[in-house]
Amino acid sequence: MEKYTRVIILILTLVLLFLAAPATSEVIRIVPGPLDGCKIMTPWGDYIAVQQGSTIWVGTEAEYERARISSILGNMGMKEVQLEGISGPNVHAIISTNQPSMPVGGVQLYQIESQILFGVGPSKKLHRPPKPADTEYVSVTWLQSKKAAITPRLYDLEEKKSLKPFKTEMIGGLHNSEFMVARAAATHKVGLIFAHNKSTPGYLQLASLSQAHYKSIMDSVQESQRLKTPVYKTQVADLAALHELDSSIPAELDSSIPIKDEIDYDKLPNKGCPMKTNSKGKKVSDRQLDGIYVGMSESEVLNRFGPPTHCTPQDDGSIWYWWKRSSGKGGESMVDFDPRGIVMSTGGDAD
Numbered sequence: 001m002e003k004y005t006r007v008i009i010l011i012l013t014l015v016l017l018f019l020a021a022p023a024t025s026e027v028i029r030i031v032p033g034p035l036d037g038c039k040i041m042t043p044w045g046d047y048i049a050v051q052q053g054s055t056i057w058v059g060t061e062a063e064y065e066r067a068r069i070s071s072i073l074g075n076m077g078m079k080e081v082q083l084e085g086i087s088g089p090n091v092h093a094i095i096s097t098n099q100p101s102m103p104v105g106g107v108q109l110y111q112i113e114s115q116i117l118f119g120v121g122p123s124k125k126l127h128r129p130p131k132p133a134d135t136e137y138v139s140v141t142w143l144q145s146k147k148a149a150i151t152p153r154l155y156d157l158e159e160k161k162s163l164k165p166f167k168t169e170m171i172g173g174l175h176n177s178e179f180m181v182a183r184a185a186a187t188h189k190v191g192l193i194f195a196h197n198k199s200t201p202g203y204l205q206l207a208s209l210s211q212a213h214y215k216s217i218m219d220s221v222q223e224s225q226r227l228k229t230p231v232y233k234t235q236v237a238d239l240a241a242l243h244e245l246d247s248s249i250p251a252e253l254d255s256s257i258p259i260k261d262e263i264d265y266d267k268l269p270n271k272g273c274p275m276k277t278n279s280k281g282k283k284v285s286d287r288q289l290d291g292i293y294v295g296m297s298e299s300e301v302l303n304r305f306g307p308p309t310h311c312t313p314q315d316d317g318s319i320w321y322w323w324k325r326s327s328g329k330g331g332e333s334m335v336d337f338d339p340r341g342i343v344m345s346t347g348g349d350a351d
Contacts, residue, residue: 026042026043027043028040028041028042028043029041033048033049033050034048034050034061035048035050035064036050036051037049037050037051040058045060046060046061047059047060048060048061048064050064074097077096077097077098078094078095078096078097079094079095079097080093080094081093081094081095081108081110081145082145082146083095083110083143083144083145083173084143084144084145084146084147084173095110095111095143096111096219098219099111099112099113099219100112100204102194102202102203102204103202104148104150104194104195104196104199104200104201104202105148105196105197105198105199105200106148106196106199107144107145107146107148107150107196108144108145109142109143109144109145109150109194109202110142110143110144110145111141111142111143112140112141112142112192112204113140113141113142113212113216114138114139114140114141114192114206114209114212114213114216115138115139115141115212115213115216115238116136116137116138116139116181116186116209116210116213116238116241116242116245117136117137117138117139117178118136118237118238118241119237119241120137127166127167127169128166128167128178129166129180131180132180134182134183134184135180135181135182135183136180136181136183136186137178137179137180137181138154138178138179138180138181138186138209139176139177139178140152140154140165140176140177140178140179140192141174141175141176141177142174142175142194143173143174143175144175148196149196149197150175150194150195150196151168151194151195151196152165152168152177152192152193152194152195153165153192153193153195154179154181154190154191154192154193155190155191155192155193156185156188156190157188157189157190157191157205158185158188158189159185159188163179163180163181164179165177165178165179166178166179166180181209183245185209186208186209186210186245186246187208187209187210187211187245187246188208188209189205189206189207189208190205190206190208190209191203191204191205191206192204192205192206208246210242210245210246210249211246211249213238213242214239214242214246214249217235217238217239217242220235221235221253221257224257225257229341229342230257230258230259230260231253231257231258231259231260232259232260233259233260236252236253236259239251239252239253240252277307277308277309277310277311278306278307278308278309283323283324283325283326284305284323284324284325284326284333285325285326288304288305292304292335292343292346296342296343297341297342297343298337298341298342299341301321301335301343305323305335308321308322308323308335309322309323309324309332310322314336318336318337318338319336319337320334320335320336320337321334321335321336321337322334323335333346334346
């Protein structure tokens with residue numbers, strides 16, 4: 001009874017609104033709609049009206065769904081943004097709001113992160129030169145809202161010394177610059193400078209490179225605890241190495257936190273896909289893909305779509321799973337899972 005009363009109130013409210021508007025020859029229909037609300041059908045488009053507490057929300061279904069997803073992402077500490085090279089009606093770029101971002105000359109930088117690359121040696125293939133003793137490689141990564149030549153620098157505020165990267169590259173939309181930093185300087189206060197053309201540079205100050213790396217590890221640990229997934233042994237090893245540099249950083253995690261080895265995708269059956277695939281699997285519509293959001297588990301997606309047609313493991317440990325599309329011109333739809341089997345993003349057609 002309460003449901004029908006709410007629908008009647010919505011209809012009466014909308015009727016009064018339209019009666020107050022100038023009369024026209026255009027026909028406007030109001031019928032029961034989704035979410036116990038009303039659907040308003042006009043010659044220029046369809047809208048829905050949904051009661052939210054003491055107010056009534058009016059807009060398109062797509063606008064309501066986007067607002068709903070934004071609220072869910074906000075509660076998870078994430079948001080949807082525009083990223084370089086990522087676009088399309090069913091492509092969603094999701095980032096964490098827990099990591100720094102900044103504008104640099106009309107370009108927005110997101111998820112700026114720095115890590116000390118412990119246990120990494122020189123590599124001609126990776127354009128990583130030999131490093132002197134008592135020196136570590138340091139990686140600075142970020143995402144960009146659009147294509148632009150961003151020049152990063154590290155500035156040691158204690159030694160008043162500026163460092164240039166020995167390489168800068170982009171892999172899968174992730175920009176990466178690597179530096180060589182003396183181990184003794186890893187605990188110094190540093191500034192990250194990002195420059196672009198003749199624009200005002202972006203500046204991010206860090207307590208130290210060691211503390212920035214420690215924060216990155218603990219953010220990942222907290223997320224693993226929230227999702228009830230194990231922490232990888234490489235993170236534990238990094239924590240011990242950070243403690244050697246900075247005694248204020250604990251040498252190990254709490255013993256109650258589960259730890260496991262990294263996934264070796266080369267040793268997995270099914271061409272590197274942890275889950276079973278089916279080349280003749282069912283097709284997925286754009287509407288179904290829009291119903292997948294960041295934070296969903298692998299099992300939730302499989303229950304909706306069934307086995308994927310194939311997968312493409314990525315260098316960062318994530319895996320792209322592909323399903324055939326049932327709408328538009330065909331092609332494929334993609335869901336990107338992180339190594340723990342948690343949805344990171346969704347995408348459009350594969351070339």
